[in-house]
Amino acid sequence: MSHTLGIRQAQKQKTRQALLDAALALLEEQSLSSLGLREVTRAVGVAPTAFYRHFRSTADLGVALVEEALGSLHPMIRTTVSATGDPEERVARAIDLIARHVDGYPAHVRFIARERHGGVQPVREAIREQLARFAQEVEVELAEDPVSRGWGEGDLLMLAHLYVDQMLSTASLFLEVLEGPEEERADRTRHVTQLATRQMRLIGLGRQHWLD
Amino acid sequence: MSHTLGIRQAQKQKTRQALLDAALALLEEQSLSSLGLREVTRAVGVAPTAFYRHFRSTADLGVALVEEALGSLHPMIRTTVSATGDPEERVARAIDLIARHVDGYPAHVRFIARERHGGVQPVREAIREQLARFAQEVEVELAEDPVSRGWGEGDLLMLAHLYVDQMLSTASLFLEVLEGPEEERADRTRHVTQLATRQMRLIGLGRQHWLD
DNA sequence: ACATGCAGTTAACAACCGTTCTCTGGAATT
DNA sequence: AATTCCAGAGAACGGTTGTTAACTGCATGT
Known part of the structure:
Protein backbone atom coordinates (compact mmCIF):
# COMPACT_ATOMS: atom_id res chain seq x y z
CA MET A 1 0.00 0.00 0.00
CA SER A 2 2.80 2.45 0.85
CA HIS A 3 4.23 3.62 -2.45
CA THR A 4 7.75 5.08 -2.26
CA LEU A 5 7.55 8.73 -3.27
CA GLY A 6 9.62 9.87 -6.21
CA ILE A 7 12.59 12.14 -5.55
CA ARG A 8 10.45 14.90 -6.93
CA GLN A 9 7.52 14.62 -4.54
CA ALA A 10 9.74 13.78 -1.60
CA GLN A 11 11.68 17.03 -2.01
CA LYS A 12 8.45 18.97 -2.31
CA GLN A 13 7.04 17.57 0.91
CA LYS A 14 10.35 18.34 2.58
CA THR A 15 10.20 22.07 1.79
CA ARG A 16 6.51 22.07 2.63
CA GLN A 17 7.32 20.72 6.08
CA ALA A 18 10.15 23.23 6.39
CA LEU A 19 7.65 26.02 5.71
CA LEU A 20 5.28 24.66 8.35
CA ASP A 21 8.09 24.34 10.90
CA ALA A 22 9.41 27.82 10.22
CA ALA A 23 5.93 29.31 10.47
CA LEU A 24 5.28 27.57 13.76
CA ALA A 25 8.53 28.92 15.15
CA LEU A 26 7.74 32.46 13.99
CA LEU A 27 4.28 32.22 15.56
CA GLU A 28 5.76 32.01 19.03
CA GLU A 29 6.02 35.78 19.11
CA GLN A 30 3.08 36.89 16.96
CA SER A 31 -0.33 35.91 15.67
CA LEU A 32 -1.12 34.25 12.38
CA SER A 33 -2.84 37.35 11.03
CA SER A 34 0.48 39.21 11.11
CA LEU A 35 2.59 36.38 9.72
CA GLY A 36 4.04 37.37 6.36
CA LEU A 37 4.64 35.02 3.49
CA ARG A 38 8.10 36.44 2.83
CA GLU A 39 8.95 36.13 6.49
CA VAL A 40 8.36 32.39 6.34
CA THR A 41 10.25 31.77 3.11
CA ARG A 42 13.16 33.85 4.36
CA ALA A 43 13.41 31.68 7.47
CA VAL A 44 13.47 28.53 5.33
CA GLY A 45 15.90 29.92 2.79
CA VAL A 46 13.78 29.72 -0.36
CA ALA A 47 12.41 32.32 -2.73
CA PRO A 48 9.14 34.05 -1.73
CA THR A 49 7.40 32.72 -4.82
CA ALA A 50 8.10 29.12 -3.82
CA PHE A 51 5.49 29.58 -1.11
CA TYR A 52 2.68 29.48 -3.68
CA ARG A 53 3.69 25.97 -4.75
CA HIS A 54 2.45 24.74 -1.37
CA PHE A 55 -0.08 27.18 0.04
CA ARG A 56 -2.51 29.68 -1.38
CA SER A 57 -1.93 32.07 1.53
CA THR A 58 -0.71 32.19 5.13
CA ALA A 59 -4.31 31.49 6.21
CA ASP A 60 -4.14 28.29 4.17
CA LEU A 61 -0.88 27.38 5.88
CA GLY A 62 -2.60 28.02 9.20
CA VAL A 63 -5.29 25.48 8.43
CA ALA A 64 -2.58 22.94 7.60
CA LEU A 65 -0.97 23.70 10.96
CA VAL A 66 -4.25 22.95 12.70
CA GLU A 67 -4.29 19.50 11.12
CA GLU A 68 -0.71 18.91 12.17
CA ALA A 69 -1.29 20.10 15.72
CA LEU A 70 -4.62 18.43 16.43
CA GLY A 71 -5.03 15.71 13.80
CA SER A 72 -2.55 13.37 15.40
CA LEU A 73 -4.03 13.85 18.84
CA HIS A 74 -7.17 11.78 18.46
CA PRO A 75 -5.73 8.40 19.47
CA MET A 76 -4.35 9.94 22.64
CA ILE A 77 -7.68 11.47 23.67
CA ARG A 78 -9.43 8.17 24.16
CA THR A 79 -6.78 6.79 26.49
CA THR A 80 -6.75 10.08 28.39
CA VAL A 81 -10.33 9.79 29.54
CA SER A 82 -10.66 6.01 29.28
CA ALA A 83 -12.61 4.51 32.17
CA THR A 84 -9.92 2.36 33.75
CA GLY A 85 -8.71 2.72 37.32
CA ASP A 86 -10.28 4.63 40.18
CA PRO A 87 -11.36 8.27 39.61
CA GLU A 88 -8.44 9.80 41.49
CA GLU A 89 -5.94 7.81 39.44
CA ARG A 90 -7.66 8.74 36.20
CA VAL A 91 -7.43 12.43 36.98
CA ALA A 92 -3.73 12.15 37.75
CA ARG A 93 -3.12 10.20 34.55
CA ALA A 94 -4.98 12.70 32.39
CA ILE A 95 -3.13 15.70 33.80
CA ASP A 96 0.20 13.94 33.47
CA LEU A 97 -0.56 13.22 29.82
CA ILE A 98 -1.42 16.87 29.23
CA ALA A 99 1.79 18.02 30.88
CA ARG A 100 3.83 15.63 28.76
CA HIS A 101 2.15 16.78 25.58
CA VAL A 102 2.82 20.44 26.35
CA ASP A 103 6.44 19.55 27.09
CA GLY A 104 6.78 17.67 23.81
CA TYR A 105 4.93 20.04 21.52
CA PRO A 106 4.84 23.48 23.14
CA ALA A 107 4.62 25.36 19.83
CA HIS A 108 1.62 23.33 18.75
CA VAL A 109 -0.19 24.01 22.01
CA ARG A 110 0.55 27.71 21.82
CA PHE A 111 -0.64 27.87 18.23
CA ILE A 112 -3.99 26.25 19.04
CA ALA A 113 -4.59 28.35 22.15
CA ARG A 114 -3.68 31.52 20.26
CA GLU A 115 -5.60 30.95 17.04
CA ARG A 116 -8.69 29.38 18.57
CA HIS A 117 -10.08 32.89 18.97
CA PRO A 122 -10.83 29.75 8.35
CA VAL A 123 -8.33 28.77 11.03
CA ARG A 124 -10.81 29.41 13.83
CA GLU A 125 -13.29 27.25 11.94
CA ALA A 126 -10.78 24.41 11.52
CA ILE A 127 -9.94 24.43 15.23
CA ARG A 128 -13.62 24.53 16.14
CA GLU A 129 -14.26 21.46 14.00
CA GLN A 130 -11.40 19.48 15.47
CA LEU A 131 -12.36 20.35 19.03
CA ALA A 132 -15.96 19.35 18.30
CA ARG A 133 -14.64 15.99 17.09
CA PHE A 134 -12.65 15.65 20.29
CA ALA A 135 -15.76 16.35 22.33
CA GLN A 136 -17.67 13.66 20.43
CA GLU A 137 -14.93 11.12 21.09
CA VAL A 138 -14.82 12.03 24.76
CA GLU A 139 -18.59 11.68 24.83
CA VAL A 140 -18.32 8.12 23.50
CA GLU A 141 -15.78 7.29 26.15
CA LEU A 142 -17.87 8.83 28.92
CA ALA A 143 -20.95 6.90 27.80
CA GLU A 144 -19.18 3.62 28.55
CA ASP A 145 -18.67 4.60 32.17
CA PRO A 146 -21.30 3.19 34.58
CA VAL A 147 -21.53 6.61 36.24
CA SER A 148 -23.24 7.94 33.11
CA ARG A 149 -26.07 5.41 33.37
CA GLY A 150 -29.38 7.14 32.70
CA TRP A 151 -27.95 10.45 31.47
CA GLY A 152 -29.97 12.54 29.06
CA GLU A 153 -29.08 13.17 25.43
CA GLY A 154 -27.31 16.51 25.63
CA ASP A 155 -25.91 15.97 29.10
CA LEU A 156 -23.04 13.75 28.00
CA LEU A 157 -21.98 16.14 25.27
CA MET A 158 -22.05 19.14 27.59
CA LEU A 159 -19.78 17.30 30.03
CA ALA A 160 -17.50 16.31 27.15
CA HIS A 161 -17.17 19.97 26.09
CA LEU A 162 -16.46 20.93 29.67
CA TYR A 163 -13.66 18.37 29.80
CA VAL A 164 -12.18 19.51 26.47
CA ASP A 165 -12.21 23.16 27.59
CA GLN A 166 -10.62 22.14 30.86
CA MET A 167 -7.86 20.23 29.05
CA LEU A 168 -7.07 23.22 26.86
CA SER A 169 -7.09 25.59 29.81
CA THR A 170 -4.74 23.32 31.74
CA ALA A 171 -2.44 22.92 28.74
CA SER A 172 -2.27 26.69 28.44
CA LEU A 173 -1.29 27.01 32.10
CA PHE A 174 1.49 24.44 31.69
CA LEU A 175 2.68 26.38 28.66
CA GLU A 176 2.92 29.60 30.67
CA VAL A 177 5.09 27.76 33.17
CA LEU A 178 7.32 26.57 30.34
CA GLU A 179 7.72 30.14 29.12
CA GLY A 180 8.72 31.43 32.55
CA PRO A 181 12.19 31.38 34.12
CA GLU A 182 13.69 27.96 34.58
CA GLU A 183 14.31 28.25 38.32
CA GLU A 184 10.56 28.67 39.00
CA ARG A 185 9.53 25.84 36.72
CA ALA A 186 9.43 23.02 39.26
CA ASP A 187 7.38 24.98 41.79
CA ARG A 188 4.94 26.37 39.27
CA THR A 189 4.49 22.98 37.62
CA ARG A 190 3.49 21.56 40.98
CA HIS A 191 1.14 24.47 41.52
CA VAL A 192 -0.60 24.08 38.15
CA THR A 193 -0.82 20.32 38.61
CA GLN A 194 -2.47 20.81 41.97
CA LEU A 195 -4.91 23.41 40.63
CA ALA A 196 -5.90 21.29 37.62
CA THR A 197 -6.24 18.18 39.79
CA ARG A 198 -8.66 19.91 42.14
CA GLN A 199 -10.73 21.33 39.28
CA MET A 200 -10.95 17.93 37.58
CA ARG A 201 -11.86 16.34 40.89
CA LEU A 202 -14.62 18.87 41.47
CA ILE A 203 -16.05 18.32 38.01
CA GLY A 204 -15.92 14.57 38.69
CA LEU A 205 -17.92 15.12 41.88
CA GLY A 206 -20.52 17.11 40.01
CA ARG A 207 -20.68 14.26 37.53
CA GLN A 208 -21.32 11.69 40.25
CA HIS A 209 -24.22 13.68 41.71
CA TRP A 210 -25.72 14.81 38.41
CA LEU A 211 -28.84 12.70 38.75
CA ASP A 212 -30.07 14.15 42.06
CA MET B 1 -13.70 66.86 43.11
CA SER B 2 -14.56 66.68 39.40
CA HIS B 3 -12.57 69.44 37.75
CA THR B 4 -13.84 70.59 34.34
CA LEU B 5 -11.20 69.75 31.78
CA GLY B 6 -9.81 72.56 29.68
CA ILE B 7 -10.75 72.69 26.00
CA ARG B 8 -7.23 71.49 25.33
CA GLN B 9 -7.30 68.31 27.39
CA ALA B 10 -10.89 67.55 26.47
CA GLN B 11 -10.08 67.55 22.77
CA LYS B 12 -7.07 65.33 23.40
CA GLN B 13 -9.11 62.75 25.27
CA LYS B 14 -11.66 62.88 22.50
CA THR B 15 -9.20 61.85 19.79
CA ARG B 16 -7.65 59.35 22.15
CA GLN B 17 -11.03 57.71 22.58
CA ALA B 18 -11.56 57.87 18.81
CA LEU B 19 -8.30 55.97 18.34
CA LEU B 20 -9.38 53.33 20.84
CA ASP B 21 -12.79 52.96 19.20
CA ALA B 22 -11.34 52.71 15.71
CA ALA B 23 -8.78 50.15 16.84
CA LEU B 24 -11.45 48.04 18.51
CA ALA B 25 -13.50 48.08 15.33
CA LEU B 26 -10.52 47.10 13.18
CA LEU B 27 -9.71 44.27 15.58
CA GLU B 28 -12.92 42.49 14.70
CA GLU B 29 -11.22 41.02 11.66
CA GLN B 30 -7.60 40.70 12.77
CA SER B 31 -5.32 40.34 15.77
CA LEU B 32 -3.56 43.10 17.63
CA SER B 33 -0.14 41.97 16.43
CA SER B 34 -1.12 42.83 12.86
CA LEU B 35 -2.83 46.11 13.66
CA GLY B 36 -0.98 48.98 12.04
CA LEU B 37 -0.60 52.41 13.53
CA ARG B 38 -1.41 54.08 10.21
CA GLU B 39 -4.45 51.88 9.79
CA VAL B 40 -5.89 53.24 13.02
CA THR B 41 -5.15 56.91 12.34
CA ARG B 42 -6.57 56.59 8.82
CA ALA B 43 -9.83 55.24 10.24
CA VAL B 44 -10.06 58.18 12.63
CA GLY B 45 -9.13 60.75 10.02
CA VAL B 46 -6.02 62.04 11.66
CA ALA B 47 -2.33 62.16 10.70
CA PRO B 48 -0.25 59.03 11.46
CA THR B 49 2.11 60.98 13.66
CA ALA B 50 -0.73 62.12 15.91
CA PHE B 51 -0.81 58.55 17.20
CA TYR B 52 2.39 59.12 19.18
CA ARG B 53 0.76 61.88 21.22
CA HIS B 54 -1.37 59.20 22.87
CA PHE B 55 0.38 55.83 22.63
CA ARG B 56 3.94 54.65 22.34
CA SER B 57 2.91 51.77 20.07
CA THR B 58 -0.07 49.62 19.11
CA ALA B 59 0.88 47.27 21.95
CA ASP B 60 0.52 50.21 24.32
CA LEU B 61 -2.90 50.95 22.85
CA GLY B 62 -3.78 47.30 23.40
CA VAL B 63 -3.04 47.58 27.10
CA ALA B 64 -5.31 50.63 27.27
CA LEU B 65 -8.03 48.60 25.59
CA VAL B 66 -7.69 45.93 28.26
CA GLU B 67 -8.37 48.53 30.93
CA GLU B 68 -11.39 49.79 29.02
CA ALA B 69 -12.78 46.31 28.41
CA LEU B 70 -12.21 44.79 31.84
CA GLY B 71 -11.62 47.68 34.21
CA SER B 72 -15.26 48.70 34.34
CA LEU B 73 -16.42 45.14 34.86
CA HIS B 74 -15.45 44.70 38.49
CA PRO B 75 -18.62 46.06 40.10
CA MET B 76 -20.69 43.72 37.97
CA ILE B 77 -18.72 40.63 38.95
CA ARG B 78 -19.73 40.73 42.59
CA THR B 79 -23.45 40.88 41.87
CA THR B 80 -23.05 38.11 39.30
CA VAL B 81 -21.92 35.54 41.83
CA SER B 82 -23.45 37.12 44.91
CA ALA B 83 -25.03 34.57 47.22
CA THR B 84 -28.66 35.63 47.07
CA GLY B 85 -31.49 33.40 45.93
CA ASP B 86 -31.50 29.64 45.44
CA PRO B 87 -28.69 28.02 43.40
CA GLU B 88 -30.79 27.44 40.29
CA GLU B 89 -31.86 31.08 40.20
CA ARG B 90 -28.31 32.27 40.73
CA VAL B 91 -27.08 30.28 37.74
CA ALA B 92 -29.80 31.68 35.52
CA ARG B 93 -29.06 35.22 36.67
CA ALA B 94 -25.32 34.89 36.04
CA ILE B 95 -25.77 33.52 32.54
CA ASP B 96 -28.31 36.19 31.70
CA LEU B 97 -25.87 38.86 32.83
CA ILE B 98 -23.16 37.37 30.64
CA ALA B 99 -25.47 37.28 27.63
CA ARG B 100 -26.44 40.90 28.17
CA HIS B 101 -22.84 41.98 28.47
CA VAL B 102 -21.88 40.22 25.23
CA ASP B 103 -24.83 41.87 23.53
CA GLY B 104 -23.84 45.29 24.82
CA TYR B 105 -20.09 45.11 24.28
CA PRO B 106 -19.38 42.41 21.67
CA ALA B 107 -16.15 44.02 20.47
CA HIS B 108 -14.76 44.16 23.99
CA VAL B 109 -15.52 40.50 24.58
CA ARG B 110 -13.94 39.49 21.29
CA PHE B 111 -10.86 41.54 22.03
CA ILE B 112 -10.31 39.90 25.42
CA ALA B 113 -10.95 36.37 24.14
CA ARG B 114 -8.62 36.95 21.19
CA GLU B 115 -5.74 38.65 22.95
CA ARG B 116 -5.79 36.58 26.13
CA HIS B 117 -3.50 34.13 24.36
CA PRO B 122 2.28 43.07 27.46
CA VAL B 123 -1.38 42.72 26.53
CA ARG B 124 -1.46 39.07 27.59
CA GLU B 125 0.07 40.14 30.88
CA ALA B 126 -2.50 42.90 31.41
CA ILE B 127 -5.39 40.52 30.76
CA ARG B 128 -3.86 37.91 33.06
CA GLU B 129 -3.64 40.47 35.84
CA GLN B 130 -7.23 41.64 35.47
CA LEU B 131 -8.57 38.09 35.37
CA ALA B 132 -6.57 37.23 38.47
CA ARG B 133 -8.21 40.21 40.20
CA PHE B 134 -11.59 38.94 39.08
CA ALA B 135 -10.81 35.53 40.53
CA GLN B 136 -9.86 37.13 43.84
CA GLU B 137 -13.12 39.05 43.98
CA VAL B 138 -15.10 35.95 43.13
CA GLU B 139 -13.21 34.13 45.87
CA VAL B 140 -14.30 36.76 48.42
CA GLU B 141 -17.90 36.38 47.32
CA LEU B 142 -17.73 32.59 47.46
CA ALA B 143 -16.26 32.68 50.94
CA GLU B 144 -19.40 34.36 52.25
CA ASP B 145 -21.56 31.46 51.10
CA PRO B 146 -22.35 28.89 53.83
CA VAL B 147 -21.58 26.10 51.35
CA SER B 148 -17.90 27.05 51.53
CA ARG B 149 -17.75 26.47 55.29
CA GLY B 150 -14.58 24.57 56.14
CA TRP B 151 -12.92 24.85 52.73
CA GLY B 152 -9.12 24.83 52.54
CA GLU B 153 -6.96 27.77 51.56
CA GLY B 154 -6.39 27.12 47.86
CA ASP B 155 -9.72 25.42 47.26
CA LEU B 156 -11.75 28.62 47.11
CA LEU B 157 -9.34 30.24 44.67
CA MET B 158 -9.30 27.22 42.40
CA LEU B 159 -13.10 27.28 42.25
CA ALA B 160 -13.01 31.00 41.58
CA HIS B 161 -10.67 30.48 38.63
CA LEU B 162 -12.91 27.73 37.33
CA TYR B 163 -15.87 30.11 37.45
CA VAL B 164 -13.95 32.89 35.69
CA ASP B 165 -12.82 30.55 32.93
CA GLN B 166 -16.37 29.29 32.59
CA MET B 167 -17.70 32.84 32.28
CA LEU B 168 -15.22 33.67 29.55
CA SER B 169 -15.93 30.46 27.69
CA THR B 170 -19.66 31.12 27.84
CA ALA B 171 -19.21 34.71 26.72
CA SER B 172 -17.21 33.47 23.75
CA LEU B 173 -19.99 31.07 22.78
CA PHE B 174 -22.59 33.85 22.94
CA LEU B 175 -20.32 35.95 20.75
CA GLU B 176 -20.13 33.21 18.11
CA VAL B 177 -23.91 33.19 18.03
CA LEU B 178 -23.93 36.94 17.55
CA GLU B 179 -21.55 36.59 14.60
CA GLY B 180 -23.71 33.98 12.89
CA PRO B 181 -26.73 34.59 10.65
CA GLU B 182 -29.60 36.42 12.26
CA GLU B 183 -32.25 33.80 11.57
CA GLU B 184 -30.37 31.21 13.66
CA ARG B 185 -29.71 33.55 16.53
CA ALA B 186 -32.73 32.75 18.68
CA ASP B 187 -32.25 28.97 18.47
CA ARG B 188 -28.52 29.06 19.05
CA THR B 189 -28.90 31.50 21.95
CA ARG B 190 -31.24 29.04 23.63
CA HIS B 191 -28.79 26.23 22.93
CA VAL B 192 -25.81 28.07 24.42
CA THR B 193 -27.88 29.15 27.40
CA GLN B 194 -28.91 25.56 28.04
CA LEU B 195 -25.33 24.28 27.69
CA ALA B 196 -23.88 26.92 29.99
CA THR B 197 -26.65 26.38 32.52
CA ARG B 198 -25.94 22.66 32.74
CA GLN B 199 -22.20 23.20 33.08
CA MET B 200 -22.68 25.77 35.82
CA ARG B 201 -25.14 23.47 37.56
CA LEU B 202 -22.68 20.58 37.41
CA ILE B 203 -19.90 22.71 38.84
CA GLY B 204 -22.31 23.79 41.58
CA LEU B 205 -22.99 20.16 42.40
CA GLY B 206 -19.28 19.43 42.63
CA ARG B 207 -19.01 22.40 44.95
CA GLN B 208 -21.75 21.09 47.27
CA HIS B 209 -20.04 17.70 47.61
CA TRP B 210 -16.47 18.96 47.81
CA LEU B 211 -16.02 17.99 51.45
CA ASP B 212 -16.80 14.27 51.12
C1' DA C 1 -1.13 91.39 25.94
C1' DC C 2 2.39 88.44 25.39
C1' DA C 3 5.12 84.16 25.66
C1' DT C 4 4.90 79.33 26.24
C1' DG C 5 3.16 74.57 25.59
C1' DC C 6 1.57 71.08 22.93
C1' DA C 7 -2.05 68.41 19.82
C1' DG C 8 -2.01 67.65 15.32
C1' DT C 9 0.03 68.39 10.28
C1' DT C 10 3.13 67.85 6.44
C1' DA C 11 6.82 65.72 4.05
C1' DA C 12 10.14 62.46 3.44
C1' DC C 13 12.98 58.07 4.52
C1' DA C 14 14.24 53.33 3.95
C1' DA C 15 12.26 48.93 4.59
C1' DC C 16 8.92 45.76 3.86
C1' DC C 17 4.84 43.54 1.83
C1' DG C 18 1.89 40.26 -1.63
C1' DT C 19 1.61 39.19 -6.33
C1' DT C 20 2.73 38.68 -11.33
C1' DC C 21 5.58 37.18 -15.09
C1' DT C 22 9.47 34.90 -17.02
C1' DC C 23 12.95 31.58 -16.72
C1' DT C 24 15.71 27.25 -15.46
C1' DG C 25 17.34 22.79 -14.30
C1' DG C 26 16.48 18.31 -13.35
C1' DA C 27 13.08 14.54 -12.39
C1' DA C 28 9.32 12.01 -14.65
C1' DT C 29 7.27 10.21 -18.63
C1' DT C 30 7.17 8.35 -23.21
C1' DA D 1 17.04 9.41 -26.11
C1' DA D 2 13.71 12.89 -26.60
C1' DT D 3 9.98 15.31 -24.48
C1' DT D 4 7.09 17.03 -20.90
C1' DC D 5 6.40 18.64 -16.32
C1' DC D 6 7.06 21.47 -12.39
C1' DA D 7 9.49 23.06 -7.85
C1' DG D 8 11.94 26.76 -7.18
C1' DA D 9 14.66 31.21 -8.68
C1' DG D 10 14.90 35.92 -10.17
C1' DA D 11 13.35 40.46 -11.06
C1' DA D 12 10.17 43.88 -10.93
C1' DC D 13 5.50 46.27 -9.68
C1' DG D 14 2.73 49.32 -6.80
C1' DG D 15 1.50 49.90 -2.32
C1' DT D 16 2.04 49.89 2.72
C1' DT D 17 4.58 50.26 6.98
C1' DG D 18 6.95 52.69 11.37
C1' DT D 19 9.63 56.62 12.49
C1' DT D 20 12.04 61.13 12.16
C1' DA D 21 12.11 66.05 11.69
C1' DA D 22 10.41 70.55 11.25
C1' DC D 23 6.15 73.10 11.07
C1' DT D 24 1.54 75.52 12.49
C1' DG D 25 -2.16 77.27 15.13
C1' DC D 26 -4.59 77.71 19.12
C1' DA D 27 -5.47 77.07 24.26
C1' DT D 28 -2.99 78.06 28.19
C1' DG D 29 -0.48 80.57 32.21
C1' DT D 30 1.78 84.73 33.30
Missing part, protein backbone atom coordinates in the same frame (compact mmCIF):
# COMPACT_ATOMS: atom_id res chain seq x y z
CA GLY A 118 -7.58 34.48 16.59
CA GLY A 119 -8.07 36.87 13.72
CA VAL A 120 -8.18 34.38 10.84
CA GLN A 121 -11.64 32.98 10.27
CA GLY B 118 -2.56 36.52 21.56
CA GLY B 119 0.80 37.47 20.13
CA VAL B 120 1.50 40.61 22.17
CA GLN B 121 3.11 39.87 25.50
